[in-house]
Amino acid sequence: MQIPLPKIDLPRLPFTPEQASSTAGHVDALYLYLVAITLFFSVLVAGLIFYFAVKYRRRTPDEIPRPIAGSLPLETMWTVIPLLIAMTIFVWGASLYFALYRPPRDAVEIFVVGKQWMWKFQHTEGQREINELHVPVGAKVKLTMTTEDVIHSLAVPAFRIRSDVVPGRYTYVWFQATKPGRYYLFCTEYCGTNHSGMGGYVVVQEQKEYQAWLAGGANESPAAQGEKLFQSLGCASCHKMDVQGRGPMLAGLFGKPQKMEDGQEVVADEAYIRESILDPQAKRVLGFGSVQMPSFRGQVTEEQLLDLIAYIRSLSAPPGAGGGTINTAAPGNGNTSGIAPDTQRMNPLSPTAPRGPQGAQNTNTNTQGSNRPPQ
């Protein structure tokens, strides 16, 4: 569920960072509202204190004022009014939170791995960066993040976004940059000796500049690297592409609910695949209860795990397998876009490119399809 935010055009306030994302203005608007409330009540309380302190100052040492017990109407008033005001802040804050943490379906995905004390970024086109993240202006970008060691937290004040990066799980945050420039990128969860050095910049570029940057020094896409790993780690000997091997077939699996031995149903998302590689016995697919897949814990890094996930996600279902291809997977998995890695270089991250699942699928068929399983 994506809550649409109303359009807000707020000028940059003093003592605030640049507004460089589609949500920054909304956060600033809420800030302004909160500042106004704070000012109102602080001035009210301080004003009353000053007024009373002067007006009712002690005139003679022995005076004893008349006692006043209290007032139910007043107590009710200053319970109910602050509560109502608090509820408006709650609703506003919560709707903003949903907008900040629910990535839109058509967002392009970038993998992020935190590590003491650097940020590694991995674009679907194959570019890898450290402590600098290039994105084109206007593109919706979803960051899928994890860490190799301790908890980190990725924050870009100019975008008003932040999310902790937690070992052993994937966290997500998204943004749409609206203004070219270089913006601070910080680690904001204390992570050890060089915590304050774990940062850099997000570089927001115009489409043309971004293309130029993209053209230089591209590596293999994560999916292509994942395919190599899939072969070299020997995964392919059990997880066969065309016939049922010892392990479940992986083509077309991503984003689909899977039946487990114990009866529960699990959606095969990033977290599930990660767990199945590192701890295969945790959730066993129905019909494979007796298979003893070895754990790959300690043999693959977090980045390689992301490569493997990108590869598995790029596999479409074999012909006749029933369900659609992964790119037309059930709505709601939130991971349908930006996946056709080998097509991205043609029109990467372009907000005008066909971004919908169908569009990605179409372009996919026109390329050499090096990642696709033999059919």
Next chain:
Amino acid sequence: MSAADTPVNPMNPAAPAAPPRADAPEWRTRFAHTNYLNAEYGIKSWLLTKDHKRIALLYLISITIFFALGGAYAIAIRLELLTPAGDLVQPHTYNKLFTQHGILMVFFFLIPSIPAVLGNFLVPLMIGAKDLAFPRINLLSWYIYLVGGIFTIWALLNGGIDTGWTFYVPYSTTFSNTYVVAVGLGIFITGFSSILTGLNFIVTIHTMRAPGMTWFRLPLFIWSHYATSLIMILGTPVIAITILLVALERVAHIGIFDPRLGGDPVLFQHFFWFYSHPAVYIMVLPGMGVISEVVSTFSRKNIFGYSFVAFSSLAIAVFGFLVWGHHLFTSSQSVYAGMIFSLISFAVAIPSAVKVFNWTATLYRGSISYDTPMLYALSFIGLFTIGGLTGLFLAALGMDVHLTDTYFIVAHFHYIMVGGTLSAYMAGLHMWWPKITGRMYPEGWGRFAALVLFVGFNLTFFPQFLLGYMGMPRRYHAYAPDPLWQVLNVMSTAGASILGFGLLIPAVYFIWSMRYGKFAPPNPWPATGLEWRTLSPPPTENFARTPVVTWEAYEYRPVEEMEVIGAGDAEGVQPVGGTISR
């Protein structure tokens, strides 16, 4: 200072005092009556005392030492942040500085400060009891505090700790090469002191109230200490278990928090904040109790809406246990959990607002004096209001995403902890100093110091709100070389020096006043609590006979009509005349 040279019998200023004992130093025998200070001599009489008042003084001394040490760390932190580059200390050293500042201030100053010093001293006096319910346990709790504290200081001096006072895993369990287990053990031990104090207060308040001292005649100080004690005994075991689990994970790799062993690092955060959020209320609720007493006394008015203020303390104690998740809005907690925690966090703001409004309304048509405790109390109300309102920013989900882990958080909780708790502690120390020591502090210096602290405090922490919104992360040894950021940091450091200076002034005049201060009458302000109906300083047994309470809380009458139930030399019931004149 002629008054200081002659012993004065507060019961009867004209009567000559008993002559000093030949074997005792002169200053010990100045008081005309036998009181808890001069009843016994010698170091043993202090270290083995069961008198709640002496134990309060033992706490006062030890807490002051921890506070000074924590303050020294703060000064070092602020000096490092004068410039954007990390040029004063090494990053590793800086990380230890802020960690140790936090640990000392939270666990060894803020949590015990008001309950262990003022609470210990005043709870039995205020309810008309001779002592706490379990005097030996009370002494034991001080020893536990001291052992935990010495253990922690030993660990700090022998290498220190760099995990942040929050001990987040897996950094603390797997990656930090510092004395995590030792410091954790120190905090673990000290926790028992908290639990025992809380238990003692609850039993005392339930069972030892004087005849006629009904629940709704209790001073609000007692209500707030009652609520605090509930949190102490319910919450502290959780942090103890959590620290134990961190130690086990670190030593034995049991796999509860480490994801590589199948654990969950976010589970730690839930455990930690399940205690540490209510702990915020352990720190601030007793302060609210102090403020209720001070505001009432120095405006000579009963507290407006007594029962609302009393029950708001309990409401805070209960709701305080349900909001820990608001520390985890960006920690990958589910958005729905975030919503519920946000909602309850807004609810917990209401009882605090109710207190602020009631204190303000108490001033209405009062007789307001500007004595030092009142200056601290009024600045408490203002600063706590700002601290509380900025809490709304952080309870608002979408806003918190931008603000958490920045200097905005640092500013917010220092407004509550320093602007709130420390102001209240200072207000309370000044208000009850005459009762504790039998001497007046110098009023002029007191007011001056209160003003200096107010200015220094705001200059230190207000710029940090702005820095936080601009994005400066907390716990940063070096920060981005933005000129505006540096200007604000320089302001903050300048404010910290003023703050430090402002704290030295009371330290000096309090010590000075113990020898040279004017003798205090039993009820110098005057105030209405039972503690003001005994001598200053009180005799060991507090009252000559059990007082019978026939009046409501905060019922102001001419001071001549408030009988003094003394003891010892001035036994029996005697009226006491006049307030101190200035």
